[in-house]
Amino acid sequence: MLMYHSVGDPADDPYGITVARDRLDRQLAWLRRRGLTGVDVGTLLRAGAQGRAARLVGLTFDDGYADFLHEALPVLRRHAFTATVFVLPGRCGGANGWDPLGPRKRLLTEDEIRAVAHAGMEIGSHGLYHRRLPGLPAAVLRRETLHSRELIREITGTAPDSFCYPYGEVGPEAIDAVRAAGYTYGFAISPGPLLGPYALPRTHISHADRGLRLWAKRLRHGFPLPGAAR
Structure with missing residues (x-):
C-alpha cells in the first residue's frame, strides 16, 4: 500500500510529502507498465481476502488536501x-495547521469531499484534527475516532471503513478505539508488533521516487508484482 499526501509544487516542502502532478502521473504509469492496478484500500483488502490481490496496489492520500480534487x-x-x-x-476547508514548517495548504471542504466520493474514491477518516492518538484521554480518543466517523457519514452518506492514524503513530488504546468506533481497518506506517487489521503498514512515496527508487521500495516493502501472492 502506497502512501501519498499532497500533489502540487514540491519546491517548498520541508517534509517531503508533496509530489508534482507530472511525477504522480509517471509513478502511476510505472505501475501500469508492470501490470499493476492502483485501487482504494477497501478494494485491495477485500480482494486479498479472496486471494485476488496479486495485481493490485493500494493507493492512499493522507490529510485530505484540496489539491487532491484538482491535481x-x-x-x-x-x-x-x-x-x-x-x-x-x-x-x-481549513489548513494544515499541525505543520510548523512549510506553506499552509487548504483542506477539502465538505462539498469537495462529496465530489471526491462521487468520483469513485473511497473516503476514510484521519481523525478530527490530526492529533497524535497515543496518550490521549479516553474521551478525546473517542471523539477523534467515533465522532470523525459520524461526521464523514453525514458528509458522504456512508460511514467509512478505514481509519488512518495521524503521524502513523499507533498504540493499543488507539487500536481499541478504532475497533470500537466500527472501522474495519486501521492504517499506520510501521506498526511493528501491533501489525494486524487495525495496524496495517504503508510505504511512503515522495517526489524523488522514480524507476530505481520505486523498484527498491517494492523490494524492501513488498508491494506486489504480477503473479505475486499476498
Whole structure:
C-alpha cells in the first residue's frame, strides 16, 4: 500500500510529502507498465481476502488536501485507478495547521469531499484534527475516532471503513478505539508488533521516487508484482 499526501509544487516542502502532478502521473504509469492496478484500500483488502490481490496496489492520500480534487484525481482517472483519501472532518476547508514548517495548504471542504466520493474514491477518516492518538484521554480518543466517523457519514452518506492514524503513530488504546468506533481497518506506517487489521503498514512515496527508487521500495516493502501472492 502506497502512501501519498499532497500533489502540487514540491519546491517548498520541508517534509517531503508533496509530489508534482507530472511525477504522480509517471509513478502511476510505472505501475501500469508492470501490470499493476492502483485501487482504494477497501478494494485491495477485500480482494486479498479472496486471494485476488496479486495485481493490485493500494493507493492512499493522507490529510485530505484540496489539491487532491484538482491535481491527483484527474491523474488517477487517466490511469483508471482509484484511491482512499483520509480526511479530517473537524478541519473541513481549513489548513494544515499541525505543520510548523512549510506553506499552509487548504483542506477539502465538505462539498469537495462529496465530489471526491462521487468520483469513485473511497473516503476514510484521519481523525478530527490530526492529533497524535497515543496518550490521549479516553474521551478525546473517542471523539477523534467515533465522532470523525459520524461526521464523514453525514458528509458522504456512508460511514467509512478505514481509519488512518495521524503521524502513523499507533498504540493499543488507539487500536481499541478504532475497533470500537466500527472501522474495519486501521492504517499506520510501521506498526511493528501491533501489525494486524487495525495496524496495517504503508510505504511512503515522495517526489524523488522514480524507476530505481520505486523498484527498491517494492523490494524492501513488498508491494506486489504480477503473479505475486499476498
